[in-house]
Amino acid sequence: MSQVVAEELNVGQSEIECVLPDTDQTPPFKMTVGSESIASFFEPISYGAARLREALRILAAEKAGLSPDQVQDSRAGFVLPDGTELSYATLVPSVPVVLSVSASLTTEKTMPRYALERKDKYQSIGRSWRHQELEAIVTGQTVYSRDVSLPDMLYGQALRPPAFGAQLQSADGRAAEAMPDVTAVVIDKENNFVGVVTDDPFVLPTATQAIVARWEVPEDLNQDQIDASLDVKQLRARDDLEHTLTMVGDIGAGRSNAQYKTTARYDTSFAAHAAMEPRAGVAWVKKDKVEIWCGSQDPFFVQRRVAKATGREVDDVVVHSHRMGGGFGGRVLCQASEEAALLSAAVERPVRVQWDREAEFQNNYFQPGFSHYIDAGVTSEGAISHWEHDFVSSPIMTGPVPENIAWVLDKVMADEGTARGGLSQYRAANRRVRYSDIRTPVPIGAWRGLGAAPNTFAIESMMDELAAAVGIDPLEFRLQNLPSTSDRLAGVLRRVAEISEWGQPAPTGTGRGIACAVYKNQTAVAVVAEVQVDHSASELRVTKTWCAQDCGLVVNPNQVENQVMGNIVWGCSMALKERITVEAGAVKERNFDGYEVLRHRESPEIAVVLVDSDAAPVGVGESAFGPVAPAIANAVFATTGRRIRRLPMSYSSVFSDANG
Amino acid sequence: MEIAINSKMVTVPRKLQDVALLDFIRDFAGLKGTKFGCGMGLCGACTVHIDGTAALSCQVLIAEAIGRQVTTIEGLAGTTPTGTLHPVQKAWIEDSVPQCGYCQPGQIMTAAAFLSRNPSPSDKEIRDEMSGNLCRCGTYTRIHGAIVRAAKES
Ligand code: FES
Ligand code: FES
Numbered sequence: 001m002s003q004v005v006a007e008e009l010n011v012g013q014s015e016i017e018c019v020l021p022d023t024d025q026t027p028p029f030k031m032t033v034g035s036e037s038i039a040s041f042f043e044p045i046s047y048g049a050a051r052l053r054e055a056l057r058i059l060a061a062e063k064a065g066l067s068p069d070q071v072q073d074s075r076a077g078f079v080l081p082d083g084t085e086l087s088y089a090t091l092v093p094s095v096p097v098v099l100s101v102s103a104s105l106t107t108e109k110t111m112p113r114y115a116l117e118r119k120d121k122y123q124s125i126g127r128s129w130r131h132q133e134l135e136a137i138v139t140g141q142t143v144y145s146r147d148v149s150l151p152d153m154l155y156g157q158a159l160r161p162p163a164f165g166a167q168l169q170s171a172d173g174r175a176a177e178a179m180p181d182v183t184a185v186v187i188d189k190e191n192n193f194v195g196v197v198t199d200d201p202f203v204l205p206t207a208t209q210a211i212v213a214r215w216e217v218p219e220d221l222n223q224d225q226i227d228a229s230l231d232v233k234q235l236r237a238r239d240d241l242e243h244t245l246t247m248v249g250d251i252g253a254g255r256s257n258a259q260y261k262t263t264a265r266y267d268t269s270f271a272a273h274a275a276m277e278p279r280a281g282v283a284w285v286k287k288d289k290v291e292i293w294c295g296s297q298d299p300f301f302v303q304r305r306v307a308k309a310t311g312r313e314v315d316d317v318v319v320h321s322h323r324m325g326g327g328f329g330g331r332v333l334c335q336a337s338e339e340a341a342l343l344s345a346a347v348e349r350p351v352r353v354q355w356d357r358e359a360e361f362q363n364n365y366f367q368p369g370f371s372h373y374i375d376a377g378v379t380s381e382g383a384i385s386h387w388e389h390d391f392v393s394s395p396i397m398t399g400p401v402p403e404n405i406a407w408v409l410d411k412v413m414a415d416e417g418t419a420r421g422g423l424s425q426y427r428a429a430n431r432r433v434r435y436s437d438i439r440t441p442v443p444i445g446a447w448r449g450l451g452a453a454p455n456t457f458a459i460e461s462m463m464d465e466l467a468a469a470v471g472i473d474p475l476e477f478r479l480q481n482l483p484s485t486s487d488r489l490a491g492v493l494r495r496v497a498e499i500s501e502w503g504q505p506a507p508t509g510t511g512r513g514i515a516c517a518v519y520k521n522q523t524a525v526a527v528v529a530e531v532q533v534d535h536s537a538s539e540l541r542v543t544k545t546w547c548a549q550d551c552g553l554v555v556n557p558n559q560v561e562n563q564v565m566g567n568i569v570w571g572c573s574m575a576l577k578e579r580i581t582v583e584a585g586a587v588k589e590r591n592f593d594g595y596e597v598l599r600h601r602e603s604p605e606i607a608v609v610l611v612d613s614d615a616a617p618v619g620v621g622e623s624a625f626g627p628v629a630p631a632i633a634n635a636v637f638a639t640t641g642r643r644i645r646r647l648p649m650s651y652s653s654v655f656s657d658a659n660g
Numbered sequence: 661m662e663i664a665i666n667s668k669m670v671t672v673p674r675k676l677q678d679v680a681l682l683d684f685i686r687d688f689a690g691l692k693g694t695k696f697g698c699g700m701g702l703c704g705a706c707t708v709h710i711d712g713t714a715a716l717s718c719q720v721l722i723a724e725a726i727g728r729q730v731t732t733i734e735g736l737a738g739t740t741p742t743g744t745l746h747p748v749q750k751a752w753i754e755d756s757v758p759q760c761g762y763c764q765p766g767q768i769m770t771a772a773a774f775l776s777r778n779p780s781p782s783d784k785e786i787r788d789e790m791s792g793n794l795c796r797c798g799t800y801t802r803i804h805g806a807i808v809r810a811a812k813e814s
Contacts, residue, residue, distance in 0.1 A: 202687070562756065592794065601788060
């Protein structure tokens with residue numbers, strides 16, 4: 001964003017400082033989700049900065065006794081016809097200037113917008129600026145939410161409910177209260193909360209253990225039961241799919257027209273965000289104000305939740321935002337701050353609450369599992385004869401709403417997050433796509449890309465199955481079935497084929513697969529993956545990946561490339577590693593031994609090309625990762641002849657009988 | 661009972677002998693650059709140097725560090741002859757490695773100790789050595805490249 005500002009103001013990177021505002025310094029802004037920052041803010045930020053520049057130009061003109069059009073741009077300021085330079089610094093009065101948007105509309109129409117207009121001679125946009133925090137990060141100076149410390153601060157921890165939906169019955173804190181450094185034990189049944197505050201961080205674990213809490217656990221819940229309620233076969237048997245995304249033509253007629261037809265089921269697992277920083281917050285509940293220090297993707301949501309938990313007005317809560325060690329959709333809430341607020345209210349001092357890794361795995365919300373069923377075929381001309389796709393998962397966008405609202409909401413709403421990426425890009429005269437979004441007791445919320453990756457996995461796997469069955473190259477098959485309106489997607493498919501030398505024989509022992517998607521109808525991405533099977537080590541490794549992405553104008557190529565690489569790694573991790581399992585009503589995986597994510601050794605070589613474009617910039621934070629898993633699965637097929645229809649996959653799952 | 665953290669002597673109170681070095685560094689010495697990720701030796705976020713060797717500070721009890729030299733990310737630059745950024749830190753900046761950045765102090769400490777032991781590692785050695793450090797943002801490719809760069813430039 002600062003590059004857009006720099007473009008409008010003719011300044012360099014070092015002259016811009018980017019600050020994370022507190023909630024009382026700005027009106028509520030859009031939360032950081034859905035990779036929407038660049039798409040939604042490019043235009044308004046450019047506008048704001050251009051207005052500022054023109055306002056300064058008028059000041060410069062007044063000062064020089066000239067008309068504004070005689071005042072020309074210069075670096076970080078203006079130059080007058082006689083060559084005198086006037087820097088912005090000399091023009092800015094010591095009092096803040098508020099620019100009102102409604103001012104003269106005529107000047108607005110003619111106001112130059114460098115970020116939109118001077119595409120062939122950008123000065124900042126399109127350059128690889130280094131992030132201003134880099135030096136602080138590599139020297140350990142950056143203050144993450146977990147690093148916040150206040151004078152006079154106390155240390156708190158909450159007891160964790162032993163299972164989803166467990167209700168606190170009673171708690172006995174006497175033993176803890178008798179300990180020397182314990183300030184208070186807080187038992188709050190209404191908030192289903194029990195926690196302890198100490199003045200010494202090192203006694204916190206012992207103090208927590210000394211509290212005896214009794215919880216009522218709803219019922220014994222296991223993964224099998226959850227999978228059964230999200231089982232597409234069962235829903236199809238009852239013809240009980242709730243929402244129809246599209247229905248065109250006549251599936252039956254298409255099917256009878258098919259030269260080749262098949263059906264397949266695809267499943268993806270529940271998953272966790274597993275950001276490297278377990279969340280933390282410091283809260284200070286004072287008489288007239290509540291202050292929170294934390295990292296969140298939506299500080300205004302944290303503000304509302306804390307207000308509710310502490311019974312204050314929203315305006316009485318201020319949230320100071322800090323850098324987070326990863327979000328990925330998992331840090332819209334900051335439960336640690338809510339806990340800290342409940343504790344601080346009892347002791348009237350600032351209280352810090354830090355979750356450990358186990359708390360992260362047990363107490364956050366998850367990506368739901370998906371099950372898909374696709375019935376599709378190909379005509380003798382190589383066109384898709386019919387495409388019938390049903391899938392089931394849980395509501396994602398409305399996942400976190402409280403139960404009492406959820407049942408009403410579910411009656412009237414189809415969850416768009418669950419459906420994201422569910423409509424294939426390919427032409428099919430006869431098609432129907434339906435889905436159901438069903439709640440289970442597992443808490444659900446946003447996870448990178450929401451439904452996009454699971455849905456892309458099913459669609460792009462089936463495309464590969466069809467291509468292989470009719471003996472058409474998978475790239476060709478995709479290209480010939482894309483409508484002419486999908487030229488950007490066709491473009492990235494061709495680009496990725498070029499850089500990966502698609503069509504050349506893969507090195508022995510390896511195979512290649514391709515997949516593509518358009519993320520949120522905006523960002524077109526294609527991925528080629530190369531997989532190596534090492535029978536002697538019983539190992540399946542993704543050795544290389546190539547990615548072509550069209551995300552419109554690229555403001556900072558270096559950063560976008562880094563994001564795309566992150567997406568590729570995330571996609572490999574989803575394909576090969578990640579699975580959350582519910583056992584006895586709680587999450588079985590407690591740390592990185594049970595819930596594995598991709599490690600350095602397992603990560604592939606990555607080549608990225610960004611398509612040159614001056615179309616409006618769109619999101620890149622989660623766009624490239626959807627096609628990764630199907631590209632890998634398709635590569636496994638290319639090298640082993642075995643179809644992967646369930647994620648995550650492993651060497652042993654590939655060679656189990658079910659995949660023969 | 662003292663330990664040296666970044667060449668400064670810190671006295672360890674008797675009652676803190678059983679705490680993990682990581683917690684001591686963060687909550688007693690007040691140095692927040694060393695990160696908590698898992699507390700179980702699984703992620704590498706808490707990596708520091710003890711007498712020049714990389715160690716997972718969440719797995720080291722304070723008692724075991726007594727009398728030894730502990731270097732954290734804040735003190736890494738101070739170990740170079742000029743006292744400016746360590747070559748690994750420079751390479752990290754040059755290649756813009758970090759995304760969220762949270763895992764990077766640990767990555768850098770692991771890489772710095774590794775390169776001092778093995779100044780020109782092979783690709784496979786880098787992969788193996790760095791596999792104890794998780795990065796959820798997926799910066800492995802750039803980490804790898806920055807290590808190669810640091811090896812060349814130092
Ligand atoms: S915090 Fe020490 S290895 Fe993860
Ligand atoms: S940069 Fe975010 S975890 Fe590594």
